[in-house]
Amino acid sequence: MTATLHLPAVLRPSADGQGLVPVTATTVGGALDDLAHSWPQLERRLRDEQGVVRRHIRIYLGDRDIADLEGLATPLGEGAQLHIIPMVSGG
Amino acid sequence: MTETVLLIGTSKGVLVARSDQARQSWELEPLQLMMSTVYGLGIDRRRATPRLFAGATSEHWGPSLFHSDDLGRSWSEPEAAPVAFPASTGTALIRIWQVEPGLDSQPDLVYAGVEPHALFRSHDGGITFELVEGLYNHPHRPEWQPGGGGACLHTIVPHPTDPNRLLVALSAGGVYRTADGGASWEPANRGIQSYWMPEDQRFPEFGQCVHKVGTHPSQPDRLLAQNHFGVYRSEDYGNSWEAIENGLPANFGFPLLVHPHQPDTAYIFPLKADSERMPPDRRCRVYRTRDGGSSWEPLTVGLPQSGYHAIVLRDALCTDRGDPAGIYFGTRDGELYQSLDDGDSWQLVASHLPDVLSVRAAMVA
Numbered sequence: 001m002t003a004t005l006h007l008p009a010v011l012r013p014s015a016d017g018q019g020l021v022p023v024t025a026t027t028v029g030g031a032l033d034d035l036a037h038s039w040p041q042l043e044r045r046l047r048d049e050q051g052v053v054r055r056h057i058r059i060y061l062g063d064r065d066i067a068d069l070e071g072l073a074t075p076l077g078e079g080a081q082l083h084i085i086p087m088v089s090g091g
Numbered sequence: 092m093t094e095t096v097l098l099i100g101t102s103k104g105v106l107v108a109r110s111d112q113a114r115q116s117w118e119l120e121p122l123q124l125m126m127s128t129v130y131g132l133g134i135d136r137r138r139a140t141p142r143l144f145a146g147a148t149s150e151h152w153g154p155s156l157f158h159s160d161d162l163g164r165s166w167s168e169p170e171a172a173p174v175a176f177p178a179s180t181g182t183a184l185i186r187i188w189q190v191e192p193g194l195d196s197q198p199d200l201v202y203a204g205v206e207p208h209a210l211f212r213s214h215d216g217g218i219t220f221e222l223v224e225g226l227y228n229h230p231h232r233p234e235w236q237p238g239g240g241g242a243c244l245h246t247i248v249p250h251p252t253d254p255n256r257l258l259v260a261l262s263a264g265g266v267y268r269t270a271d272g273g274a275s276w277e278p279a280n281r282g283i284q285s286y287w288m289p290e291d292q293r294f295p296e297f298g299q300c301v302h303k304v305g306t307h308p309s310q311p312d313r314l315l316a317q318n319h320f321g322v323y324r325s326e327d328y329g330n331s332w333e334a335i336e337n338g339l340p341a342n343f344g345f346p347l348l349v350h351p352h353q354p355d356t357a358y359i360f361p362l363k364a365d366s367e368r369m370p371p372d373r374r375c376r377v378y379r380t381r382d383g384g385s386s387w388e389p390l391t392v393g394l395p396q397s398g399y400h401a402i403v404l405r406d407a408l409c410t411d412r413g414d415p416a417g418i419y420f421g422t423r424d425g426e427l428y429q430s431l432d433d434g435d436s437w438q439l440v441a442s443h444l445p446d447v448l449s450v451r452a453a454m455v456a
Contacts, residue, residue, distance in 0.1 A: 011152070040170045045152040048183035049175040056151045086151045 001026055003080035005035065007042075011084065014042040023082075028059060029072030031082060046084065058085040093456050095411055096162050097440070098143060099421055100129030100449035105145045107163035108441060112454065114417055114431060117440050123166060124157060130406065131156075132451040133190025135217060137198050141453050144217055146187025146203070154184050156203065158217055162455060174203055174211050174220045180227070182207060189406070190217065191247035194254055204244035208235050208261050212273065225274045226259070226267065231297050238262030238300050238319070239365075245405055246301070250328075251308035258304065258314070258329060265299035266316070266329055279329030286320045303347040303405045307354035315357050315384055317347040317405075319365060324384045335384035340371040346408035350433065351416050355383040358390075358418065358434060360403040368402055375399040377408075377420065379434050393437035394428065401426065404448055411452035421447025 005021040015021050021039065025031040029051070036043040047053050051072075059066045060083040066074045076082075093112035098105060104122040124147045131146025143163050148154040156173040157166040176182040186206040193200030201217035204210055209227050211220035235242065243262055250256035258268040258279070265280040278297035285292075285299050300319035307313070314325040316332065321342050323332040336342050341361040350356035359378050363371050370376060375394040378387045401424035411417040418430045425444035428437045 041168070044155075044172050044175075045149075048153060049172060050178065050181060050183045052183065054151065054153050089150065 001076050001078050001080065003031055003076045003082055005031065006081065006083045008084055008086055010086070011042060011045055014045060015039050026076055027072065028061065028066050028074045028076065028082065031076060032072070056087045056089050058087060059083070060085055093454055094162070095413065095417065095454045096141075096143075096452065097411075097419060097427075098132045098134070098145070098163060098449075098451045099427060099441075099444065099447055100132045100145065100406075101425075101445035101447055102128050103445035105129045105132070105147065105163075105166075106441075106444065108427075112413070114411075114413075114429065119441055120163075122445075123163075126151075128186075128448060130404075130448045131187040131190050131203070132406065132449045133192065133201070133217075134451050134453045135192040135201060136412075136453060137192060137195055138216075141455060142217060143451075144190040144201075146190060146205075148186045154186055156187050156190070156217070156220075169218055171219070173213075173218060174205060176209070177222060180222070182209075186241065186243065188243045188245040189247050191249065192217075193249055194251070197254055202247045202249070202257075204247050204259060206241045206243040208232065208242050208244050208264060210244055210247070210259055210273070223273045225269065226276050229267070229276055231264065231278065234298065235261060235264035236298065238302075246304050248304055248306055248314075251306075251311050256328075260301040260304050260316070262302065263298060263300035263319070265297045265301055266304060267297075268329055279325075280332070281330065282325075282332035282334075283316070283318055283323055284321050284334075302345045305347045305349040305357060307349045307351075310354045313354070313383065315347055315349065317344050317359050319343065322347075322359060322384070335380075336387075337385060338387035339378060340376075340389075343368075344403075345405035346403050346420070348408045348410060348418070350418075351410050351412040352414070353381075353433070356381050356433065357384065358408060359387075360408065360420065362402055369400050370402070373397060373399050375401070375422075377434055377437075390430075390434040390437070392435060393430075393439075400424070406449040406451075407447050409450045409452055411454050413454040417452060417454075419450050419452055421450045423447065 023031040097108040127147035133144035135142040143159040189204035201213040210223040246260035248258040401422035407421040
C-alpha cells in the first residue's frame with residue numbers, strides 16, 4: 001500500500017524540505033520502517049532505537065490517533081494519510 | 092589571529108560566544124539547536140580546527156549528538172543515530188551527558204557518557220559510537236540508582252599516559268575505572284560516603300552519588316571529587332579517598348574544575364544542601380583551593396553577594412586552557428561569568444540567557 005506521511009514544519013529539513021513523504025507499507029509501524037530506509041534521520045525523530053514512538057508525538061491516521069486504534073499495528077489502506085503531530089507540551 | 096570560542100549549553104539550545112585572545116568583550120551569536128536541552132558539550136582540540144560536540148535532547152524529537160567543524164557556526168549529525176543502544180539491550184538513549192576526547196595518541200577516539208548509565212566509544216572522531224559492553228554488563232548495574240538529574244554517566248576521565256586506563260563517574264553508582272581498555276571495570280569509592288544510607292552502611296563498595304571528578308595531566312594519580320555531600324581527594328587514582336572540606340561553607344555541590352596550568356588549584360561552587368540547592372547565605376561564591384584541596388577560599392569579587400539563588404551545574408564550570416587561563420561558569424538563572432586572573436575577580440559575560448546547563452571553551456590559533 002502507498003501512504004502519505006504529513007510532516008510538521010519543524011521536521012521538514014530532515015526530508016529535504018518536503019512536507020509530504022510517500023511510504024509503502026501495510027501498517028503504521030511498517031510505514032515507519034520504510035521511512036527508516038529512505039529518511040533515517042527523520043525516522044529516529046519519531047521513534048527511539050527500540051522502535052517505540054517518542055513520548056510527545058502523536059500519529060494520526062486520518063482523523064484518528066493510532067493510540068486509539070491498534071498503535072503501530074494499525075493497518076493502512078491504499079492512499080492512507082498519516083499525520084505526525086507534536087503534542088502541545090513543554091516549558 | 093587567535094579566536095576564543097565559548098560554548099553554552101542551555102535548556103533551549105546551544106549558544107556560541109566569540110572573542111579574541113584578550114577576551115575583553117564577547118559576541119553572542121543566535122541560539123542554535125533550538126528547543127533542545129544541551130547538557131553534554133565537548134571540544135576535541137586534537138584537530139587543526141577543533142571539533143565541537145553538543146549532546147542535545149528535544150523533548151519531542153529525542154536525543155542526538157551534533158558536531159561542528161567550523162567552530163560552532165553550523166552543526167551536523169549523521170543520518171543514522173550517532174549514539175544508540177543495540178537492540179539486544181532493550182534500552183533507548185535518553186540523554187548525552189558527556190563527550191570526552193581520548194588521548195593525543197588515539198586521535199579518532201572519543202567517549203560519550205549517557206543516560207541511562209552507559210559509556211559509548213567512537214573510533215571515527217565522534218561521528219558514530221558503539222556501546223562499551225564491559226561496563227554495560229557490569230554485575231553492579233542492576234543496583235545503580237538514578238540521581239536527581241537521572242541515571243547518568245556524567246564524567247569521563249581518560250588517564251593522561253595509559254590509553255588502557257579510564258575512569259568514569261555515575262549518579263548514583265560512584266566511580267569506576269578500567270585498566271584494560273574498557274573490558275573490565277572495578278568500583279573505586281573507598282572512603283566516599285553515601286550519607287543517605289543507614290549509619291553502619293555509609294561507605295559501600297559502590298552506589299555513591301559522585302557529581303564530578305577532576306584531575307590534572309601532570310598528576311594522574313591525584314583525583315578530586317565533588318560528591319553529593321562531600322568533597323574528596325584521592326592520591327592513588329581512586330584506591331582510597333579522604334574528605335577535604337577545610338574552609339568550605341557546605342560540602343554539597345555539582346561542578347569541580349582543576350586549573351589547566353596549576354595542578355594544585357581547583358574550583359567548586361558549594362550549595363547549602365540537597366534539600367536546599369542554593370548557595371550558602373545566598374551569596375554567589377566560587378571556592379578555590381591552591382593546595383590540592385587541603386584548604387579552600389571563597390572568591391567573590393565581581394559576583395553578587397546578596398539575594399543570590401542560582402546554582403552551577405556539574406558541567407557548567409570550565410576553562411579555555413589559555414594563557415592566562417579563562418575560567419568560566421554559567422548559572423541556572425542564565426548568567427555567564429569569566430575570570431582571567433585565576434578567580435581573583437569575575438566579569439559578567441552574558442545575562443538573560445536560558446538556564447545554563449553546560450559550558451566549554453577553547454582558544455583557537
